[in-house]
Amino acid sequence: MSTAEQQPDNPAPSPPDALLGPADVRELAAALGVRPTKQKGQNFVIDANTVRRIVRTAEVRPDDVVVEVGPGLGSLTLALLEAADRVVAVEIDDILAAALPATIEARMPAKKDRFALVHSDAMLVTELPGPPPTALVANLPYNVAVPVLLTMLDRFPSIERTLVMVQAEVADRLAAEPGNKVYGVPSVKANWYAHVKRAGAIGRKVFWPAPNVDSGLVSLVRRTEPIRTSASKEEVFAVVDAAFAQRRKTLRAALAGWAGSAAGAEAALVAAGVSPQARGESLTVEQFAAIAEHKPAPERPAL
Helix, strand or coil: CCHHHHCCCCCCCCCCCCCCCHHHHHHHHHHHCCCCCCCCCCCEECCHHHHHHHHHHCCCCCCCEEEEECCCCCHHHHHHHHHCCEEEEEECCHHHHHHHHHHHHHHCHHHHHHEEEEECCHHHCCCCCCCCCCEEEEECCHHHHHHHHHHHHHHCCCCCEEEEEEEHHHHHHHHCCCCCCCCCHHHHHHHHHEEEEEEEEECCCCEECCCCCCEEEEEEEECCCCCCCCCCHHHHHHHHHHHHHCCCCCHHHHCHHHHCCHHHHHHHHHHCCCCCCCCHHHCCHHHHHHHHHCCCCCCCCCC
16 A cells, blocks of 8 residues: 555644635535535545645646646645646536635635636536646546546647546546456546556545545556557447447457447457457457457448
């Protein structure tokens, strides 16, 4: 276990500095009339030690431009501003988005010009203000964690390093390797973009309200060289989706619809050097790419 994982997750007293402690978070929420909702997957971090640990684990540098998704009341945002050159926060909630700039100005006035807010759904954001982001650090809502993560990695290739806090089960899926029983679509697609690993565990007591599940940190470091393949990302992902849609079936059967027939799937698999009797959970992203390269041409109807 790393030293980061051994640190206590008990909420610290309200810090004497700019970061938000338990009392600060509750007072700010009360002033805004905000109650965290399960519908939006909101669980606010109330421990300054935890957000600083996240920033350290993310290896945020003084020259980094960090994008944060779902900043909420600003607990992690303030810690990121302490360490980074600038922070761009993407917030969908109207009340939280309206309040965050004032929180930054009140608690960290020297950094207010280094902060920008994008009031939008992260799934709809196609551009960000200022220099291109170099890092993504976020406490992602459990219900949208994977699609938001993959969307941000796809749309902003300048993001070199990512650290996300997600539900422990999601963290396990993202970081799983081939052969692991939880290895699946999120694992393969995340690996298309980056080298992925588990980076720590987060207890429940540092959140308000305390969730019913544990959380985990996942580190993703962008591949310096993309996967070598003549297939497009969309073509590769189509194979991945088909393989895991029926994960208990052999790839010959699971990819029959994708290939046009079981025989076509077998031909593509053999050409890619993959056993037709294998299952998707045993394949690397490179092997999925090889299969995509050998998709059979659709048969022309007889005249």
